[in-house]
Amino acid sequence: MQDYDAIVIGAGVGGSNVAAALTAAGMRCLIIEAGRYRSRQDYPRGELDGNAQLFWNGGMELNTSATLALLRARVVGGGSIVNQALLDEFDDIALDDWRERTGITWFSTAGMAPLYAEAKASVSIQQVPVEHANRNARIFKQGFENCGFQCKPLQRGQSGCRHEEGNDCIECLYGCRLDSKQATPLTSLQRALKAGAKLLTECEVEAIAEQAGFSEVHARLADGRPVSFRCNSLILAAGTLGSNALLLKSGWQDRLPALGQGFYCHPQFMYFARYREPVDAQRGPFQSYKSDDAGFRQQGFKLENVFAPPIGTALMLPGLGLGHQRQMALMRHFACIEVAVRDSHPGSLHLSGQGRLQINKELNSEDRQRAKAGYAAVERIFRSTGAEQIHSGRFGIGLHLMGGLRLARRPEEGCVEGNFRLFGSRRVYAADASVFPSAPGINPSLTIMALARKAAAHILEDAR
Amino acid sequence: MKRDLETFPSPVSRLFTPQQLKGLNRLGDFYCPGDELMPAFSASGAAEGIDRLATAMHPRDLADFRLLLTLAARLPQPLLASLVNLLDQADRLGPWAKDLRMARLGAAGVAYSLYYGFAGSGGPRVRAAIGWDAAIRSSISGEPAMNQLVRDAAPDLSPTAATVEDAFQRAHSAQVTIAALIIEQRLAVLDRLGEVILRRRDEIIARVSQETGKCATDALLGEIFATLDNLEYLRKNARKLLSDRKVATPLAMLGKKSRVWYEPLGTILVIAPWNYPFYQAIVPISIAFAAGNAVIHKPSEFTPLTGLIESILQEAGFARDWAQVVYGDGKAGAHCLAQRPDKVFFTGSIATGKKVMAQAAELLVPVELELGGKDAMILFADANLDRAVAGAMWGALTNTGQSCTSIERLYIERSVFDSFTVKLVEKVQALQLGTGRDDDIGQMTTAAQVAIIRHQLEDALAKGARQLTGHSWDRQSPQIPPIVLTQVDHSMLVMEEESFGPFLPLMPFEGDDHAVSLANRTIYGLSACVWSGDIARAQRVARRLHVGNVSINNHMITEGNHGLPFGGAKQSGIGRFKGEEGLRGFCNIKAVMIDGNSSKIEANWYPFTEAKYAAMDKMTVASRMRGLGGLVRFALAGLPLESLANKLGRKGRKG
Incomplete structure (x- = not known):
């Protein structure tokens, strides 16, 4: 007798969507999440507690050369609590590459269209109201116009941010206290629980195992108590780093030769420009526009209209001591644009001797070229809008963590078959961004939702 | 420094x-x-x-x-x-x-x-x-609906069959490691355990107080001091008690050696109650471990002390699987028992004890049951009354009466009944309620127990009992003041069923026989106490009580000496815990005889012949004779039999 039909590890975007679909189809489902459940009532206020309480390792995980900081959420809702809920469909450039790599025929805009439509129908999507755009966004748009680049207003998973009441969405990087951002506790996870899924929070899965006839999950509760569960179908959705680390810790590298290979993260580089007049980038909508430029896409980058709260800004700004502090005092005069590289050169994930996840991820010359092209565009935008000084961020950031368990034709090329099942396994699946075959160069959230639904359909089919 | x-x-x-x-x-x-x-x-x-x-x-x-x-x-x-x-x-x-x-x-x-x-x-x-002024200025009132959904979605973490099976498998393999340790190594681990408990006692007391509601002094004495005392007993005695024991060999087996070996049983299942959650975890674990067993400990779901026992054992140097904790209610206990431990050590109520024994019977798992009591105090007029009053209060009220050996019935010789009652009421009213270090009487641990006290009180009052103290209790609060009752009789629940609460019901008696018959008038037989200035009389009465433990001019002190066994008669339990009997109770007591590798053929082996029968018959008769003559006759019969058996054995019937 198994404890559950299915256990989903991770209550982020992938896990919540797969659990909602499986539970709706009548499966007895348990979702295990390492983080705590928080609601609008108790999201941390401010960046210090936000970093410490909502992310693994206090918000800072580095690649082995300590040039990239990778952020992964540890909270019920995962990335959907701390992201910007930008829900974009992939284009032909991304999907053609995936189809070519995997042989999966529905990786095309036509093949994905029904999945995207379903995913979008399950959340509230609004265009960020441009009448509330802050000066950071207006500089972005003005610069694009000045330089002849294309941009357009953002589509975002939100249900009303009430900017007229003076809400600053940068605060919602630590959880949306307006219940506007369409995080999974308001959407897919809520559907899953309403349909009867169980949710175990603050429980860290330490190992999984597949036996003849069932799968096992060995986990530890916050108080140190070990718990184990058995299930038929086991779905990894702990996020790219989490799912890879779990399989590595469980000793699956012998079964999966490509485990941990093909790690991508859309390396992002922030640039701050100082203007004479206050920019007040912290006001109103966090972002209003996105680059929509075919030239950028071809060159392998995109530009994002973003900003960072004080700690992030302080860490990014060059200088030391009083010089640095005086720049911080001018924070309200900074605009910010970020270059997001569609990284072509994969990294890899390993376990160190002490059992800690080791992230090998560098930019090769091609990816550095892409970043450089992005910076050239940023510099033109800032110059054309009257920036007095431009600061380059000290290090790169990875927010879109993808791969390591790539969908593939053969086990030499990846870890997951077209049905989202691990090669050689009868009942272990992956349903998060770890299955991405390459970096799409587009925000992954909507596609994770779509793929999770597809994965759920395969899991149900296999279980029949 | x-x-x-x-x-x-x-x-x-x-x-x-x-x-x-x-x-x-x-x-x-x-x-x-x-x-x-x-x-x-x-x-x-x-x-x-x-x-x-x-x-x-x-x-x-x-x-x-x-x-x-x-x-x-x-x-x-x-x-x-x-x-x-x-x-x-x-x-x-x-x-x-x-x-x-x-x-x-x-x-x-x-x-x-x-x-x-x-x-x-x-x-x-x-x-x-x-100039950082970012803010969310709108506010949404009320609790998000998701909060309740998340609360309801929390899975039942009582262990599944798989968890329990896994725990037992790990215990079985761990036990091999434990058995391979020499006794000095095991005792060294227990010594460190004592150090850790002493160092972390404030934390332990706080956790125990928080989960049980008991006052700090009850926790210090009942959970820490008593536990350390038991570890000390093991340190001093376990090596000797677990050593191979020589047993005399009878004359007919001359030349052989007889021994008893005390070996581990294997995996012991400890199912513990909520009244002493720390003591009832560490003491059985350490006794079983000293004897070389692995332990699965199932604490009460009311006082799980989650993570504490593991953390303390680990710090002392226990490997993770030497003693594991499986949390949950009775279902979890049944899951554990279904794994067929080599012995189950259960402490709790009669009702649950019967269930445990029934399940164990199916599987033929040996049981030791430490069940409830309805302990009697017999007070003779010649006892020191002031001491008896103080002793009665402590015996009845320690741990708020939630001890299996609490005094629950007080039989007072009629001539001193009134004076005893007056003194008792006066003293009881001075006791302080609360869980702090200055308080005497802590809270009841479970709501179910509060309900039992209410029910027994109402039953007694309805049948004519007189309540002398504790009127301030609202019959709801877990903080129950001591309740002294007179005009009670055995038709009342409070005199018949275990109360496990702060009752002091007083009944007068006249003469030894009357006292003994009242005290024995119960299905329980855990412990009792007799108070008298005449120690010989007290002992005479004590011998007539059907109980497992008895104290004279004191109460519960047999438990204080860890060299004494503890256990109940009648329906209060089966088996003995602690002391020599308790330690060996966790052993496979193996009988061993060692014979030489000689050419000798034993007289009782084949073939049997007419002549051999006659020689054996002589020896049988001689074996019943006493004194030197008997010994000589026995030898005279034995020697020819031996040589005959040797000859027959080697050459066969024809030889």
């Missing part, structure tokens, strides 16, 4: 020493030196927020960071300045500089996080200086 001060956590931080905080302030001042607008890092009080951040760090990062701060505290200012400057250049250096970059991210990351995260009293000034 100096070392102690430096390694002891500071009042500001649980995780860093004052010296490390000093290092943080020195480091922070390089990153945020302050000017006329903004305070310096050290002046802003930002360092006080360090634990908010550090608790989230990876343990290795935390260790590295502590090292960095210790260094920062010790380096001379110019050297520290050069170090900070070097780190600041690390972004521009090649891959080799990764450690420098990590150190810079650690140092600058923490400094900026605290300073620009507005920690400390200077936070508002920093916020104002950088």
Whole structure:
């Protein structure tokens, strides 16, 4: 007798969507999440507690050369609590590459269209109201116009941010206290629980195992108590780093030769420009526009209209001591644009001797070229809008963590078959961004939702 | 002493020493030196927020960071300045500089996080200086519907069949390791266990008090002191009691050696009650472990002390699987029993004990049951009344009466009944209720137990009992004052069923026979006490009581001596715990005989012949004769039989 039909590890975007679909189809489902459940009532206020309480390792995980900081959420809702809920469909450039790599025929805009439509129908999507755009966004748009680049207003998973009441969405990087951002506790996870899924929070899965006839999950509760569960179908959705680390810790590298290979993260580089007049980038909508430029896409980058709260800004700004502090005092005069590289050169994930996840991820010359092209565009935008000084961020950031368990034709090329099942396994699946075959160069959230639904359909089919 | 001060956590931080905080302030001042607008890092009080951040760090990062701060505290200012400057250049250096970059991210990351995260009293000034005014100004009232959904979705964590099976499998393999340890090694682990318990006693007392509601002194004595006492008993006696024992060999078996070996049983299942959750975990675990067993401990679901027992055992050097804790209610206990432990040691109520025994019977699992009691106190008129009053109060009320050996019936010789009652009421009213160190009587642990007390009280009052104290109880609160009852009889529940609460029901008697018959008028037979100035009389009466334990002019003290066995007669239980009997109760008591590898053929082996029969018959007759003559006759019969048997054995019937 198994404890559950299915256990989903991770209550982020992938896990919540797969659990909602499986539970709706009548499966007895348990979702295990390492983080705590928080609601609008108790999201941390401010960046210090936000970093410490909502992310693994206090918000800072580095690649082995300590040039990239990778952020992964540890909270019920995962990335959907701390992201910007930008829900974009992939284009032909991304999907053609995936189809070519995997042989999966529905990786095309036509093949994905029904999945995207379903995913979008399950959340509230609004265009960020441009009448509330802050000066950071207006500089972005003005610069694009000045330089002849294309941009357009953002589509975002939100249900009303009430900017007229003076809400600053940068605060919602630590959880949306307006219940506007369409995080999974308001959407897919809520559907899953309403349909009867169980949710175990603050429980860290330490190992999984597949036996003849069932799968096992060995986990530890916050108080140190070990718990184990058995299930038929086991779905990894702990996020790219989490799912890879779990399989590595469980000793699956012998079964999966490509485990941990093909790690991508859309390396992002922030640039701050100082203007004479206050920019007040912290006001109103966090972002209003996105680059929509075919030239950028071809060159392998995109530009994002973003900003960072004080700690992030302080860490990014060059200088030391009083010089640095005086720049911080001018924070309200900074605009910010970020270059997001569609990284072509994969990294890899390993376990160190002490059992800690080791992230090998560098930019090769091609990816550095892409970043450089992005910076050239940023510099033109800032110059054309009257920036007095431009600061380059000290290090790169990875927010879109993808791969390591790539969908593939053969086990030499990846870890997951077209049905989202691990090669050689009868009942272990992956349903998060770890299955991405390459970096799409587009925000992954909507596609994770779509793929999770597809994965759920395969899991149900296999279980029949 | 100096070392102690430096390694002891500071009042500001649980995780860093004052010296490390000093290092943080020195480091922070390089990153945020302050000017006329903004305070310096050290002046802003930002360092006080360090634990908010550090608790989230990876343990290795935390260790590295502590090292960095210790260094920062010790380096001379110019050297520290050069170090900070070097780190600041690390972004521009090649891959080799990764450690420098990590150190810079650690140092600058923490400094900026605290300073620009507005920690400390200077936070508002920093916020104002950088003009950070982002806010969510709308507010939504009410509780999100999802909160209830999440609460309802929490899975039942009572262990599944799989968890329990896994735990038992690990226990079985761990037991091989335990058995391979020599007794001195096991006792060394138990010695460390004692040290850990002593060091962490405040934490243990706090947890126990919180989960049981008992007062601090009850927790200190009943959970800590008694547990340490038992460990001490094992340290002094276990080696001797578990050593191979020589047994005399009868004459007919001359030349052979007889022994008893005390070997481990295997895996012991301990199912513990909620009244002494720490003691009832550690004591059976340590006795079973001393005897070489692995243990699965199933605490009461009311007082799980989650994680505490494991953490203490681990710190003492127990490997994870030597003693495991399986949490849950009776279902979990049944799952465990279904795994067929080599013995189940159950402490709890008669009702549950019957269920345990029934399940164990199916599986033929040996049981030891420590069940409830309805202990009687017999007070003769010649006893020291003041001492008896004080003893009766403590015996009935310690742990708020929630001990299986609490005094639950007081039989007082009629001539002193009134004077005893007056003294008792006066003393009882002076007792202080509460869970602190100044309090005498703690709270009831479970709501079900409160309901039993209410029910028994109402039953007694309805049948004519007189309540002399405890009128202030609202019959709801778990903080129940002691209740002295008179005019009680055996038609009342309070005299028949276990109360497990702060009752003192008093009944007069006349003469030894009357006292004995009243005291024995119960299905229970756990313990009793007899109070008298005439010790011989007290012992005579004590011998007539059908109980497992009896104290004279005291109560419950047999439990205080860990060399004495503990257990019940009648329906109060089966088996004996603690002492020699208890330790050996967790042993497979193996009978051994060792014979030589000689050419001798035993007389009782084949073939049997007429002549051999005659010789054996002679010997049988001789074996019943006493004295020297008997011995000679026995030898005279035995020697020819031996040579005959040897001849027959070697050459066969024809020989």
